[in-house]
Amino acid sequence: MNHELITARGLDKRFGSIHAVRGINLDVRAGEVVGFLGPNGAGKSTTMRMLTGFLDPTAGTVVLDGINLADHPMLAKRRFGYLPEGAPAYPDMRVDEFLSFIARARSFTGRDIKQRVDAVIERVHLSSVRLQTIETLSKGFKRRVGLAQALIHDPPILILDEPTDGLDPNQKHEVRELIRHLGSERAVVLSTHILEEVEAVCTRAVLINSGSIVFDGTPAEMDAKAPRHIDRNRLDSVFRSLTTVDTADPHTRKATSR
Amino acid sequence: MSRISVIFRREFASYFATPLAGVFLVLFLFLSGLFTFNLGGLFDRGQADLRPFFQFLPWLLLFLVPAISMRLWAEERRIGTIELLTTLPFTLTDLVLGKFLAAWAFAAVAILLSTPMWITVAWLGSPDHGVIIASYCGGLLMAGSFLAVGGCISATTKNQVIAFVVCVVACFLLLITGFPAVQDYVSGWAPSAVVESLAAVSALSHFESILRGVLDVRDVLYFASVIAASLFANVLIIQWRKAD
Structure with missing residues (x-):
């Protein structure tokens, strides 16, 4: 497995x-x-x-x-399914049209296309906007459309x-x-x-x-x-200490980032 | 093949998703009518043929075809969908061919919407239908060549305006080398081999020869090679510069 x-x-x-x-x-x-x-x-x-x-x-x-x-x-x-940075999609297509295009691109045919689109729309909660064009969607919905296209073939x-x-x-x-x-x-x-x-x-x-x-x-x-001794934003402090440039020794790095 | 048709369907539908298609078709028909009847004097000539329409067609295509081809790839780059398209299970050849064929089909719709003119001359007189059919084929081949060149140019930029302007210039050069004025000018000082090869690379010379009513293999081969070479270059440009 x-x-x-x-x-x-x-x-x-x-x-x-x-x-x-x-x-x-x-x-x-x-x-x-x-x-x-x-x-x-x-x-x-x-x-x-x-x-x-x-x-x-x-x-x-x-x-x-x-x-x-x-x-x-x-x-x-x-x-694989891929959500590129910024979740690009065709603005003049409707959500269901766009997802059908992706399903066809993923080699689904006939009734499978609708079934896949319906399933993924259900899964990422896009039912309320499925007939809207993508350009009219909020950023959150656009991101979900991007997620839906990545999931459509269950990769x-x-x-x-x-x-x-x-x-x-x-x-x-x-x-x-x-x-x-x-x-x-x-x-x-x-x-x-x-x-x-x-x-x-x-x-x-x-x-x-x-x-x-x-x-x-x-x-x-x-x-x-x-x-x-750090009890808040602990990961932030690790992130800073590991990604702050121009210091060689991790201990001095921690010291300077504090 | 089916992968190309997936791209073709999306692209072809996208022309009609915005008012672009309507505006384009109306403009094309209006201008072709204006050129044919007013400038070309279709009725005054007293001849039953479509020569005035086809004579102006290259100059109409010179501006209208780049308007179709400019968005082919520039738009994909601008909105970032090129990343989506190229990571879906398509080859670059699928993408380039699917897009080109959709654009060509759209241009064909525009050109074929002029057939009422053909019906008009057929009703008024007895035109040589063979010549008209050959001329339509020539027009479609010329539109295809311009589109392939334009698609190639569109693939190099994110900016549709740049794609449009550069494409007009490129297609203009492709036309003008066969223009009588240019030929006369060049023949004044250049060796005849240069003049002949200039005429040979000119879309206009090949189109004019088709208008005479003969679909010569050489003329068809010329347009086919412009299309093939441009599409091949288009694939290479996307391959090398898709992420730029």
């Missing part, structure tokens, strides 16, 4: 002179919800884009559910770039519940810069800074890295 669904080895990306991602290794099993953390510009989105094949890595390999992404992109693309792997960004607290809670539920049998990678989110939904936190992984462990282990 708990086999590796995502295996990334030595993922490296350069944009001209900028070294955005530096040899990242990542293994995610079914049942894991990995929170991808890091300051803006740390390489979170770039890494996710390489995991989904939108960007070709400068070096390294991605294997999804046993399929090498570079060798068999069409097979590998069927194994074993979910890659979600900031799934709760722009949602109100109730919607955030709802989406987190959904992700936690989905994560019980899938491999989920989600990026966020909200640290409570990691505690709330993730079984594992991966902290990335300047293109390298600086922490990989459970949220509890991350919490344990914070100095004992």
Whole structure:
């Protein structure tokens, strides 16, 4: 059951002179919800884009559910659902039309299309807006449409770039519940810069800074890295200490960040 | 094939999702009518043919085709859906062909809406239907070439206005090398080989030869190669620069 669904080895990306991602290794099993953390510009989105094949890595390999992404992109693309940053969708399409398009793109035909669309609309609570055009939706609904298109084919792997960004607290809670539920049998990678989110939904936190992984462990282990006397925003303090640049020694880093 | 048709259906429907399609079709018909009857003097010529319509068609397509092609990829880039499209199980060839064919079908709808003119001349006299059919084929091929070039240009930018302007210029160059004035000017100083090759790359020369009523293999091959080369370049541009 708990086999590796995502295996990334030595993922490296350069944009001209900028070294955005530096040899990242990542293994995610079914049942894991990995929170991808890091300051803006740390390489979170770039890494996710390489995991989904939108960007070709400068070096390294991605294997999804046993399929090498570079060798068999069409097979590998069927194994995951992806919510890109900002949840892009066609503004002039209605929600149900857009989801039907995605279902067709995912090779569903005939009655299956409607069945899939209905099921996913139910799942992410879009019934009230299913006949509205996407441009008329609030940010929260747009995000849910993005989530719906990623879930429509019930993939074993979910890659979600900031799934709760722009949602109100109730919607955030709802989406987190959904992700936690989905994560019980899938491999989920989600990026966020909200640290409570990691505690709330993730079984594992991966902290990335300047293109390298600086922490990989459970949220509890991350919490344990914070100095004992801090009792509020403990994860914040760990985040700052691990991602503040230009200090070499982690102890002095903690000292300066306080 | 079915993957291409998924893209085709979405794209073709998207033209009609906004008032764009209506505005475009009305404008096209209005201008083609204006050119044919007022400037071309369809009735004054006293001949039952559609030559005035087809003579002005390239110049109409020069501005109207870039208006269709400008959004093909620039819009996907601007709203970020290119990331969604390219991570769905489509190959880049599926995407490029599906989009191109949808745009071409839309242009074909516009061009074929001019058939009432054909019916009019057929009712008033006895035109050479073979010439008219060949001319329609020529018009469709020219629209296809302009669209393929325009799609390629649209793939390089997020900005539809830039895509439009650059496409008009590119298509203008493709037309003008065969223009008699340009040919005369060049033949004044350039060797005849240059003049001939300029005429050979001109969409206008090939279109004019089709208007004479003969669908020559060389002319069809010319338009087919412009389309194929542009679509191939389009795939490469998306491959290299999809994330820019």
